[in-house]
Amino acid sequence: MRYLIRFLSQGAAGSVEHYDKIVDDPTITIGRATDQVLHLKDKRARLQHARIEVRNGDVHISTRALAGVTVNGRSQRDAKLRTGDVIEVGSNILTIIEAPPGFDFAFTFELSPDATSDELTSQFGSLRLSQVAWSKRRLSWALAIIVIVLALIIPASGLLHPTAADILRNTVLLPDDGLWLAGPVHNKHSKSSTQCQHCHTQAFNRVKDVACLECHQTDRHVNSTATEAILGEQRCASCHLEHNEPPELVKQHQNLCADCHADLPAGVELAAATDFLKQHPDLQPSLLRPPLANDGDAEWTVQRIALDDPRLIDRSRLKFDHSVHLDAEGLTTPDDRRVLVCTDCHRVETGGARMIPISMDEHCSGCHTLNFDADDPDREVPHGEPEKVLQILIEYYSARLLGDDPQATGRRLRRPGQALTRADRDRVAGEARKKAMAVAQDIFERTTCANCHEVSSTGEGGAAPWRVEAVKLTQEFYPRAVFSHQAHDTEAVDCGLCHAAADSESSADVLMPGIDTCRECHGSAVARRNHSGQIASTCIMCHRFHTPDKGSFP
Amino acid sequence: MQESIVRYNRYRYLWVALGLCAAAVLAYALQDPQEPPNGGTALGYTLGTLGALLIVWLAWFGVRKRQYSSTAGTVQGWLSAHVYLGLALILVVLLHSGFQFGMNVHTLALVLMILVVLSGIFGVYMYIKYPLRLNENRQGAGRSDLVDQIDDIDRRAKRVAGGLPRGYGELIHSGINRTVVGGSAWAMIAGRDNSQVVLPTGDDYTVVANPGQEAALDWLAEQQSRSMDAETAAKMTELSGLLRNKRKLLERLREDIRLQAMLEVWLYIHVPLSVGLLAAVVVHIITVFLYW
Numbered sequence: 001m002r003y004l005i006r007f008l009s010q011g012a013a014g015s016v017e018h019y020d021k022i023v024d025d026p027t028i029t030i031g032r033a034t035d036q037v038l039h040l041k042d043k044r045a046r047l048q049h050a051r052i053e054v055r056n057g058d059v060h061i062s063t064r065a066l067a068g069v070t071v072n073g074r075s076q077r078d079a080k081l082r083t084g085d086v087i088e089v090g091s092n093i094l095t096i097i098e099a100p101p102g103f104d105f106a107f108t109f110e111l112s113p114d115a116t117s118d119e120l121t122s123q124f125g126s127l128r129l130s131q132v133a134w135s136k137r138r139l140s141w142a143l144a145i146i147v148i149v150l151a152l153i154i155p156a157s158g159l160l161h162p163t164a165a166d167i168l169r170n171t172v173l174l175p176d177d178g179l180w181l182a183g184p185v186h187n188k189h190s191k192s193s194t195q196c197q198h199c200h201t202q203a204f205n206r207v208k209d210v211a212c213l214e215c216h217q218t219d220r221h222v223n224s225t226a227t228e229a230i231l232g233e234q235r236c237a238s239c240h241l242e243h244n245e246p247p248e249l250v251k252q253h254q255n256l257c258a259d260c261h262a263d264l265p266a267g268v269e270l271a272a273a274t275d276f277l278k279q280h281p282d283l284q285p286s287l288l289r290p291p292l293a294n295d296g297d298a299e300w301t302v303q304r305i306a307l308d309d310p311r312l313i314d315r316s317r318l319k320f321d322h323s324v325h326l327d328a329e330g331l332t333t334p335d336d337r338r339v340l341v342c343t344d345c346h347r348v349e350t351g352g353a354r355m356i357p358i359s360m361d362e363h364c365s366g367c368h369t370l371n372f373d374a375d376d377p378d379r380e381v382p383h384g385e386p387e388k389v390l391q392i393l394i395e396y397y398s399a400r401l402l403g404d405d406p407q408a409t410g411r412r413l414r415r416p417g418q419a420l421t422r423a424d425r426d427r428v429a430g431e432a433r434k435k436a437m438a439v440a441q442d443i444f445e446r447t448t449c450a451n452c453h454e455v456s457s458t459g460e461g462g463a464a465p466w467r468v469e470a471v472k473l474t475q476e477f478y479p480r481a482v483f484s485h486q487a488h489d490t491e492a493v494d495c496g497l498c499h500a501a502a503d504s505e506s507s508a509d510v511l512m513p514g515i516d517t518c519r520e521c522h523g524s525a526v527a528r529r530n531h532s533g534q535i536a537s538t539c540i541m542c543h544r545f546h547t548p549d550k551g552s553f554p
Numbered sequence: 555m556q557e558s559i560v561r562y563n564r565y566r567y568l569w570v571a572l573g574l575c576a577a578a579v580l581a582y583a584l585q586d587p588q589e590p591p592n593g594g595t596a597l598g599y600t601l602g603t604l605g606a607l608l609i610v611w612l613a614w615f616g617v618r619k620r621q622y623s624s625t626a627g628t629v630q631g632w633l634s635a636h637v638y639l640g641l642a643l644i645l646v647v648l649l650h651s652g653f654q655f656g657m658n659v660h661t662l663a664l665v666l667m668i669l670v671v672l673s674g675i676f677g678v679y680m681y682i683k684y685p686l687r688l689n690e691n692r693q694g695a696g697r698s699d700l701v702d703q704i705d706d707i708d709r710r711a712k713r714v715a716g717g718l719p720r721g722y723g724e725l726i727h728s729g730i731n732r733t734v735v736g737g738s739a740w741a742m743i744a745g746r747d748n749s750q751v752v753l754p755t756g757d758d759y760t761v762v763a764n765p766g767q768e769a770a771l772d773w774l775a776e777q778q779s780r781s782m783d784a785e786t787a788a789k790m791t792e793l794s795g796l797l798r799n800k801r802k803l804l805e806r807l808r809e810d811i812r813l814q815a816m817l818e819v820w821l822y823i824h825v826p827l828s829v830g831l832l833a834a835v836v837v838h839i840i841t842v843f844l845y846w
Contacts, residue, residue, distance in 0.1 A: 009712075017716055124735035126742075127697070129815045133739045133822055140829035147833040151659040152840060159844075179659050180841040182593070200845040207846070244592055245654045253589050525586070 001026050001054060004099065004106035005038065018108070028052040030089060038109065042090035049089055052081070052105075059105055061087060088112070150175050159203060165195070183243035199242070212236040239545075250540065254525040257539040276537045277524035282307060285477040285512045290315055290469070300472050307514045318471045319452050320507035333367045342495040352486025358473055370448055372439050386444065386464035393436035401428045440464065477512045481542040560682065562634035571638035575645050578604075582649045591652030593660070593842070601650035608643050609667070609835055612636055613828050640674050643667065659841055663834035670831050673824040680817050688813045691806055697814075700807045707800045714789050714796070721754030726793070728752035729770045732761075735804065736811050743819060745812040747804070767801045 003023040008016055023037055030038040033047040040049065050063035062078040063069050070088040071079040079085075087094040091112040099106040126132045155177045158165030168176035177196050184190075189199075192215065199211045216236075239251045258274040271281035284304040291298030305312045325331065330339040345363045347356045360368075360383050370380040372393065379396065381389045402420075420428075444455050444466045454469040496502055498513040522541075523534025578601060585597050592598050615636045619629050647667055655661045692700075708730045715726035732750040736742055751764035753773050762769045771794060778790045 124701070124733075127736040127811050129739055129742060129818045129822075132737070132742070133819075136822055136825045139822065139826035143826045143830035144833035147662070147830050148837060151662060151834065152837045155841075156844070177845070179657075180845055181656065181658050182660060182842065183654055183656070196845055203844050205846060241594075244590060245652070246590065248590060251589075253586065255586075 001104045002102065003028055003052075004103045006097070006106065006108040008108050008110035022103075026053060040089060040092055042092060044090040045092075151179055155179055162197070165197070169194070181243065183245045184247060186242060186247050186249050188249075189242065206235065207237050207242075209236045212240075252538045252540055254538040254540075257543070261539075273539070275524050276522055276539075277519060277534070280515060282515045283478060283512070283518075285312070285510055286474070286479055287312075287314060287477070287510065288316065288472050288474045290317060290472070307510070307512070312510050313508045314474070314510050316471055316473050316507060317454050317469045318473065318507050319454070322501040322504040322507075322509075322511070324505075326502050331367070334369060342499075342501065346495070348485045352484040353482075354475065355485065357475060364452070368448075368452070370443075372443050372448065381443070381448075386440075386466045386468060389443075390436060390440050390464040393440055394433055397432035397435040397439075398429065401432050440466075444468075477510075482544065483542065559630060559634045559637060559678070562631055567631075567635040567638040570635070571642035574639070574642045578646050578649050591649070592654070593650055593652060598650055598652065601646055605643060605647045605650050606835055606839065608639060608646065609831065612640050612643065613832055616825065616828075637674070637678055640671055644671050659834065659837050663831065663838045666827055666831040666834050670824060670827045673820050673827060677820040677824055680820060684813050684817050688810065688817075691809045691813065693806075697807070697810055700803055700810065704800055704803050704807065707796050707803070711793060711796045711800075714792050718786065718789055722793070724752055724754055724759065725770060725773065728761075729764060729767065729797075732764065733767075733804070735807055739815070739819070742811050742815040745808045747808065749804075766805070767797045771797050771801075 001024070003025070005021040005023060005028075007019045007021065009018070025037065028038055029036045029048060029051050030040065030045075031047050031049040032040050032042065032045045036048065044067075046065050049065055050061055050069050052059060052061050054060070059081045060078060061069060061071065061081055064077075068075040068077045069079070070076075071081075072085055081087075081096050083096050083098050085096045087096075087107075093110050093112050095108045095110075097106050097108055155168065155175050158168045158177055165176065168174045169178070180196075193199075199207045201208060201211055239253075239256055240249050241251055242249070254275065261270070262272055262274045262279075264270055264272065273280045284306050286302050286304050289301045289303045291300060325340050326342070328339065330337045345358060348354075349356055356362075365383070369377075370383060371377050372381055373379060373396075381392050443449055445457065449455050449466075449468060453471065456467050456469070458465045458467050498517050499511040500509075501511050504511055519534070521535055522537040525536055525538040581597055581600075582591065585591065585595070589595050593602055615632055618624060618626070618632050644667070647664060651660070651664055655664070695703075711726045711730070712723075715722045729749075729751040732752070734741075734748045734750075737748075741748065747765040749764045749767070750761055751767075751770045751773075752759045752761050753769065764770055774790055774794050774797070778787065778794070782790075
């Protein structure tokens, strides 16, 4: 079919102008859509409003629009067209005309003179965003589904079977449950396993202690294997938190202790403690107490005595004057005059937890030589049993009286080859013993030994009638607390800040600081409420959780 | 309206939001330092619950604004509260997170939330600035007035061109048919002029770009410079005048479309991201308790 469409428009001064359009199609489509052969700008027209086509040799116009098309003033859904028919679609008028030679069908097209611009769509394309942009609703659904599928459904499919989880974890582009990590896994834990299910055994259930006990022993906490009963409602994870930032496997939270220690059950010796600054008993040094019986086999006992208690006396049985040793003028030593400092004797163990024990050999003998004879200053008695000391002295003086020492006093002259007579021998032995006893009495009761030790005369007729009381220095004054000298930087900090040694004239003085000294730096656990710049100090800074030998829980 | 969502009821919801922020910050600051900030502490759960409720309530605005018969406050009040509480949400959620971020679903929810709020801030800015600009640009006329005026100019230009040689008709008709306004979303927002025109060059025709009707005007000017009779010259002058007026009208129409599109475009980010955020929050909550 060859159609002619003649577009008519009003020209100047009422003249009519026209353009012709030739269409070589079987059908002419009419509508508001841009793909229509006859494009209408009328809002009342449907996108595909009507079509003109040949049926059974006749030209028909048909429409599916409910309003139909108006042909010769009558609304119709389908009409046969003849020359002279007038069709109205909205404000558009089509008039069928005689087809010129070479055309099968022809009609004119014009705008009704009473058409208003309101009824017409713009000549332009879409002018509003909502006409061209994607639907917000569709975008929303798409995004929500992407999030749920990628972040939840695919990773969760790993929960169905361990193999599925492995496949997800080992495939680069597939999301796995690593997406759900709320924070880093602690170093030690991530080394032992990369499977979330090792600890998170049951979905939507808190991590159970059993998961921890697979690798961990409980004897640091409870003296029993029946942990569930002993820990009550508390779980391992109540105190040991994973996935925290910064990583903190041991919860420092003070209330974990204070909740119980605020109000301990009757019969518990411990005083209430809830906060180092606000409620904490004063420190009580644990002092070694010598055995009451003098039989030598009895054990030393430990007694905790408050710092303000008059019984607070160190009974190590060593005589020691810190003030003399720390004299700023210095001390006369065998070598030279020396000024001693604390660290000459008190040194921190490797690791910093404790001090190296004081010993005669290590710390005293450098100055406190055990010589006994001014004429022979290199000779020393051993540091030990009185009997042995006396024996050495007797042997020493016997040798001097009998030997070749020309200076030896009381030496009897005899001819070469002449043997000692029995009477001589007895006499020398007697003299040597007498001399040794005199020297021994001097060192035991007045000088060398008595300088440091409590020596008593037994008055018995034994070989050495003296008794030197055993010395035992307290190693841990606060055994229930953890204190590290290294952490307190004793290299830089003056020892005198905590230990008033420079003024102490007696070893009976307990030179341990009290809680007030600690509180100069250590404050309440709640640092942000401290105004004095104290270090926030929780229970766990100095104390450990119940250990089997130190009380039970709960 | 644009100012009143900010100042609504003497900044009532600004004060509500500030109070909420202050309470959250205070609780966060007073938190026991031995309990490091985390979503899993008591305060963390509290802030998380608060944040989730806020998100649901903020999203509910999309429902409330369609409930024309609802008497639960005015939509204006809701929008004011939506804006201020949406801003407060950032702080509440950041405090909930304890400032811990990672490549995980939890940070995904946080990032989506921040993007939603940022797009919302952009939207508020648009609502404050653009309606005024829109009015200034329209100069009292509606968009259809602009279109009608352009139509009118086109009609007159066709009429004038009808009395001129064929080339002029082609110039004017193609210039009208190939004038592009609007179109794709990007074309609306960029406000670019992709119009074309067919220029008669000797016996042939060339299609050239015609932004601001420049090419057509230049061609006319060139023709005018050649000697011609007085009647033709007068028609040419009329055509040039019509095209210059059309250019101004097209500029205003494009600006109108651009401003209108800017007023709407942020919602294409804000709304889908909000729904994505709701999904991410659900995933966040489920997964946190899945591996408790």
